[in-house]
Amino acid sequence: MTAPASDATTTSDGVRDGALLQVRDLTTTFPVRSNGVFRRTVGAVQAVTGVSLDVDAGETLGIVGESGCGKSTTGRSILQLIRPDSGSVVYDGRELVGLSAKEMRPLRRELAMVFQDPFGSLDPRLPVAELIAEPLRIHQVYAAESDLRARVDELLGLVGLKSEHRNRYSHEFSGGQRQRIGIARALAANPRLIVLDEPVSALDVSVQAGVVNLLEDLQERLGLSYLFIAHDLSVVRHISDRVAVMYLGKVVELGDAAQVYDNPRHPYTRALLSAVPLPDPSAERRRRKSRVVLSGEIPSPADPPSGCRFRTRCPKAQQRCADEVPLLRPSDAANRHTFACHFPDGDADSAA
Numbered sequence: 001m002t003a004p005a006s007d008a009t010t011t012s013d014g015v016r017d018g019a020l021l022q023v024r025d026l027t028t029t030f031p032v033r034s035n036g037v038f039r040r041t042v043g044a045v046q047a048v049t050g051v052s053l054d055v056d057a058g059e060t061l062g063i064v065g066e067s068g069c070g071k072s073t074t075g076r077s078i079l080q081l082i083r084p085d086s087g088s089v090v091y092d093g094r095e096l097v098g099l100s101a102k103e104m105r106p107l108r109r110e111l112a113m114v115f116q117d118p119f120g121s122l123d124p125r126l127p128v129a130e131l132i133a134e135p136l137r138i139h140q141v142y143a144a145e146s147d148l149r150a151r152v153d154e155l156l157g158l159v160g161l162k163s164e165h166r167n168r169y170s171h172e173f174s175g176g177q178r179q180r181i182g183i184a185r186a187l188a189a190n191p192r193l194i195v196l197d198e199p200v201s202a203l204d205v206s207v208q209a210g211v212v213n214l215l216e217d218l219q220e221r222l223g224l225s226y227l228f229i230a231h232d233l234s235v236v237r238h239i240s241d242r243v244a245v246m247y248l249g250k251v252v253e254l255g256d257a258a259q260v261y262d263n264p265r266h267p268y269t270r271a272l273l274s275a276v277p278l279p280d281p282s283a284e285r286r287r288r289k290s291r292v293v294l295s296g297e298i299p300s301p302a303d304p305p306s307g308c309r310f311r312t313r314c315p316k317a318q319q320r321c322a323d324e325v326p327l328l329r330p331s332d333a334a335n336r337h338t339f340a341c342h343f344p345d346g347d348a349d350s351a352a
């Protein structure tokens with residue numbers, strides 16, 4: 001975790017003008033098809049709806065929320081791996097939405113991704129050196145084979161592996177080492193922004209800390225920006241400068257990590273956080289009394305509730321929540337902490 005690097009100004013939608021990455025009103029849907037032979041489109045999964053957020057240089061934005069809330073689709077839509085339906089993704093002053101694959105190609109060097117299972121889509125018959133060299137070949141970073149070889153060794157060193165590892169195969173590595181190789185691949189072409197999609201979720205708790213520390217160390221040394229997607233609230237708090245909380249395709253709260261974790265305003269954020277055990281037993285006992293327990297199932301993103309999408313599970317929901325979509329509104333004068341709820345304090349008086 002590093003301090004924000006620039007003094008970009010925050011606008012009323014919570015997105016900072018001038019930030020390295022500015023995402024506004026991002027919307028991505030997937031078609032729902034019928035089962036018949038003709039597989040007609042019969043609906044749409046609203047995976048991401050009107051998401052706005054930003055990431056500044058050298059900063060980490062964490063995205064949290066339950067499974068299926070749209071975290072991965074947000075990350076992939078930002079990198080244009082999935083084409084969003086609408087919205088804007090401005091990276092370093094350049095609009096990415098609508099660029100052709102050819103126009104995106106030079107920008108791909110600067111935008112990388114780390115997956116939960118780094119070897120899921122990689123050829124197990126290739127030695128590690130080849131897997132790490134692949135992005136360098138694609139982006140034609142080095143003309144000479146000796147330079148490429150030296151860069152692979154450098155990358156192995158950067159992620160805490162040795163040159164001797166270069167000729168081994170993926171099955172010879174532990175989970176933590178495999179993720180280090182995934183990070184080396186992501187770093188190969190010198191990116192500035194990395195989307196990390198559940199990078200430590202599949203690892204043993206004892207191994208997670210090593211990979212998270214590595215990511216923090218690399219960020220510091222290389223000035224990287226991270227979009228860190230995870231469902232583990234403790235890991236996200238540890239690594240993030242700012243945090244976006246998502247529910248059913250929407251950002252419901254966004255702000256500095258300390259603000260969101262210590263002073264959550266949205267009932268969903270409060271419910272998520274109250275499910276995390278506190279290390280101090282007496283604090284845990286006190287907190288248990290005020291715990292917000294979520295009832296019911298997450299609705300289908302193909303048929304989300306009207307108004308506030310969280311209202312069907314919200315202990316504070318009132319009629320207005322069904323009638324009117326709550327917009328993100330600031331909880332502090334600097335607009336650095338925003339949340340989307342009509343009744344954050346549970347009564348009509350708190351409605352904006």
Ligand SMILES: Nc1ncnc2c1ncn2[C@@H]1O[C@H](COP(=O)(O)OP(=O)(O)OP(=O)(O)O)[C@@H](O)[C@H]1O
Binds near residue numbers: 047071
């Ligand atoms: N290719 C696809 N086709 C159809 N629906 C999809 C597709 N990818 C994702 N979805 C749906 O979009 C919604 C958001 O999925 P997404 O994977 O972005 O959520 P997530 O928060 O990352 O969840 P998880 O933590 O389980 O990966 C889910 O309802 C999911 O089923």
